[in-house]
Amino acid sequence: xxxxxxxxxxxxxxxxxxxxxxxxxxxxxxxxxxxxxxxxxxxxxxxxxxxxxxxxxxxxxxxxxxxxxxxxxxxxxxxxxxxxxxxxxxxxxxxxxxxxxxxxxxxxxxxxxxxxxxxxxxxxxxxxxxxxxxxxxxxxxxxxxxxxxxxxxxxxxxxxxxxxxxxxxxxxxxxxxxxxxxxxxxxxxxxxxxxxxxxxxxxxxxxxxxxxxxxxxxxxxxxxxxxxxxxxxxxxxxxxxxxxxxxxxxxxxxxxxxxxxxxxxxxxxxxx
Ligand SMILES: O=C(O)CCC(=O)C(=O)O
Numbered sequence: 001x002x003x004x005x006x007x008x009x010x011x012x013x014x015x016x017x018x019x020x021x022x023x024x025x026x027x028x029x030x031x032x033x034x035x036x037x038x039x040x041x042x043x044x045x046x047x048x049x050x051x052x053x054x055x056x057x058x059x060x061x062x063x064x065x066x067x068x069x070x071x072x073x074x075x076x077x078x079x080x081x082x083x084x085x086x087x088x089x090x091x092x093x094x095x096x097x098x099x100x101x102x103x104x105x106x107x108x109x110x111x112x113x114x115x116x117x118x119x120x121x122x123x124x125x126x127x128x129x130x131x132x133x134x135x136x137x138x139x140x141x142x143x144x145x146x147x148x149x150x151x152x153x154x155x156x157x158x159x160x161x162x163x164x165x166x167x168x169x170x171x172x173x174x175x176x177x178x179x180x181x182x183x184x185x186x187x188x189x190x191x192x193x194x195x196x197x198x199x200x201x202x203x204x205x206x207x208x209x210x211x212x213x214x215x216x217x218x219x220x221x222x223x224x225x226x227x228x229x230x231x232x233x234x235x236x237x238x239x240x241x242x243x244x245x246x247x248x249x250x251x252x253x254x255x256x257x258x259x260x261x262x263x264x265x266x267x268x269x270x271x272x
Contacts (some may be wrong), residue, residue: 006074009206013078013247014220016089017240020142020174022079027071028123034064040191042092045124047086050198054087063089063195066123066236072170078207079119079172080199087118087196094133094184094192102180103135103152110145111175115246116121116143116203118175123193126167133184134163135171135192141224143239151178159226204249212248222255234258 008022016022028036037061047056057063067073072098076084107120118252128134138160162182173179175196184190211217221240241259245251254260 004034005077006070006077006080007206009208010211011214011216011220013015013111013207014217014244015223016079016172016174016241017247018223020141020177021137021139022075022141022172024071024075024170024172025163026031026166026168028066028069028125029168030168032062032065032069033125033168036066036123036193037191038191040125042187044089044091044193049087050085052085052200053197054083066193067121068257069170071129072121072225075170075172076119076121076197080197081201081203081206083200084119084197085200087198089193089195092181092192094181094190096187096189098133098183098184099178101133101136101183103149104138104154104178105149105152105179106141106146106176108148110173112145114242116199118196118244119200120128120175120194120196122171122173124163124165124167124169124171125191125193128163128165128169128190129186130162130164131185132164132188133186134165134180135179136160136162136182137173137177137179138225138227140228140236141178142174143236143243144178145176146178157227175244203247205247209248218255234259238262 008016044063045057053067067076068110082092111117122135128255138157151219165171181190181192221244222237228236237255239256241253241255245259
């Protein structure tokens with residue numbers, strides 16, 4: 001059933017679970033993008049960790065208006081539900097000709113929650129061209145837990161993406177995604193605004209589930225990525241099945257028997 005809330009579909013949710021990110025290209029209108037550059041360059045207000053989103057920013061200021069763009073609001077609600085809290089937010093600038101890139105990392109520390117995740121919204125108010133230091137990210141890395149910059153020595157992985165995008169693009173990422181700002185070889189500052197949300201409700205069937213049984217869901221969840229090892233790729237699928245079970249509340253869902261097989265523990269029965 002179509003929704004007026006711009007909720008994500010099950011296929012889109014499954015894509016997020018497999019890849020660890022969702023791109024919304026050019027969804028923010030030009031007038032807001034123009035306002036963004038001025039707002040982000042003068043600085044944004046500090047928000048204490050865990051502040052309810054509804055209390056974090058004065059109404060009708062830039063950030064609430066960004067977050068109520070329908071495609072952004074619908075995607076966010078589909079992933080973290082209504083009324084999340086703000087973990088933290090920051091403006092990330094790649095300076096003109098700054099000469100270096102950021103180490104590959106995952107934010108915060110190892111996070112082993114199997115059934116919950118935070119979402120980080122990355123917003124790019126201007127076009128990001130190939131030499132402008134777009135955020136590099138590694139599709140399908142988010143469920144392979146790492147401790148912050150412990151992966152910093154990794155220089156390049158097959159299938160990594162260095163973001164190029166039109167103005168007004170929002171990328172929503174799972175908190176575990178491996179990423180890093182790249183070197184900006186242009187004469188222009190590259191802006192990105194990032195805000196991390198903590199869910200306050202169980203992340204169960206928060207999206208438009210009318211296509212839940214579409215075979216494309218399983219196809220998305222089974223996606224492989226060029227940097228995966230042949231055997232470890234199976235663990236990635238296993239971990240996605242666990243997350244999909246948590247998100248759908250369906251503990252029978254499986255792909256190729258991966259989770260069913262390794263969780264099979266027949267109960268002891270008496271043979272009277
Ligand atoms: O500047 C960027 O593109 C990424 C920065 C970032 O996400 C970080 O420092 O954690």
